[in-house]
Amino acid sequence: MTLLRTDGLTKQFGGLVAVDEVSFEVDRGETRAVIGPNGAGKSTLINCITGALEPTAGTVEFDDTDITTLSPHETVQTGISKSFQTASIFPGMTVRENVEIAALAAEHGSFEFNFLKRLSGFSAVHETADEMMNSVGLLGDADVEAGSLPYGDKRRLEIAIALASEPELLLMDEPTAGMSPDETADTVDLVEQLQEDLGLTILIVEHDMEIIFRIADRILVLNRGQVIADGTPEEVQQSERVQEAYLGGVEL
Numbered sequence: 001m002t003l004l005r006t007d008g009l010t011k012q013f014g015g016l017v018a019v020d021e022v023s024f025e026v027d028r029g030e031t032r033a034v035i036g037p038n039g040a041g042k043s044t045l046i047n048c049i050t051g052a053l054e055p056t057a058g059t060v061e062f063d064d065t066d067i068t069t070l071s072p073h074e075t076v077q078t079g080i081s082k083s084f085q086t087a088s089i090f091p092g093m094t095v096r097e098n099v100e101i102a103a104l105a106a107e108h109g110s111f112e113f114n115f116l117k118r119l120s121g122f123s124a125v126h127e128t129a130d131e132m133m134n135s136v137g138l139l140g141d142a143d144v145e146a147g148s149l150p151y152g153d154k155r156r157l158e159i160a161i162a163l164a165s166e167p168e169l170l171l172m173d174e175p176t177a178g179m180s181p182d183e184t185a186d187t188v189d190l191v192e193q194l195q196e197d198l199g200l201t202i203l204i205v206e207h208d209m210e211i212i213f214r215i216a217d218r219i220l221v222l223n224r225g226q227v228i229a230d231g232t233p234e235e236v237q238q239s240e241r242v243q244e245a246y247l248g249g250v251e252l
């Protein structure tokens with residue numbers, strides 16, 4: 001069953017068409033990857049889905065609702081969350097505080113001054129934070145200052161923060177960028193485990209082909225903003241257009 005669908009999604013920056021009439025679907029429960037050479041439009045596509053960028057044309061539907069014009073904050077509340085690279089961590093706060101703030105913000109939107117509501121909601125926030133820290137293997141570090149975590153753990157905290165809003169769809173933009181081979185392997189295991197444990201749907205942008213071919217159910221390939229292939233890893237690997245696009249670049 002389709003959870004996310006874009007139809008003719010287009011984003012222009014002046015004369016440059018960064019995303020060019022992209023139509024694709026993400027089914028509930030699948031790991032869907034977006035790949036493509038540098039500048040293909042992957043991040044722009046993701047940013048149009050989260051509401052960080054306003055598309056020039058086309059639509060984004062989530063759970064049969066048109067979310068094309070929603071702000072990033074409203075998009076989170078519909079059930080879509082994006083794991084940002086370390087930028088969303090408050091380094092002077094503990095791991096727990098970071099995750100609880102994200103859970104609170106997701107629940108209440110811009111902070112409301114409804115004291116009773118906040119009090120009654122707080123044990124739920126604690127529980128959600130515990131669950132998400134546990135999911136990413138950071139429960140033991142709950143009281144550690146986030147800024148002192150090793151890089152790989154900071155990236156896991158990013159994922160916990162993204163999960164704190166209890167999304168149905170998790171967007172990941174290059175989750176293994178800058179990681180050591182060991183951290184990369186751990187992150188791939190984590191993504192697979194999260195999907196199983198939390199029943200998540202995942203849309204992932206990643207440069208590392210080995211990772212993509214291991215974890216993706218279906219792959220969308222972009223080149224210069226356009227879809228040049230869409231299918232299973234095997235189908236995409238055999239596509240001539242994909243091989244051409246990558247010629248001289250990444251080998252599939």
Ligand SMILES: Nc1ncnc2c1ncn2[C@@H]1O[C@H](COP(=O)(O)OP(=O)(O)OP(=O)(O)O)[C@@H](O)[C@H]1O
Nearest residue numbers: 013016017018036037038039040041042043044045
């Ligand atoms: N805010 C912006 N203003 C102008 N042009 C932009 C903007 N953001 C992206 N672009 C351009 O749009 C095109 C697509 O960029 P985008 O970052 O989406 O590609 P990408 O596939 O994510 O690339 P990479 O793999 O290098 O991160 C590029 O030509 C880029 O220079």
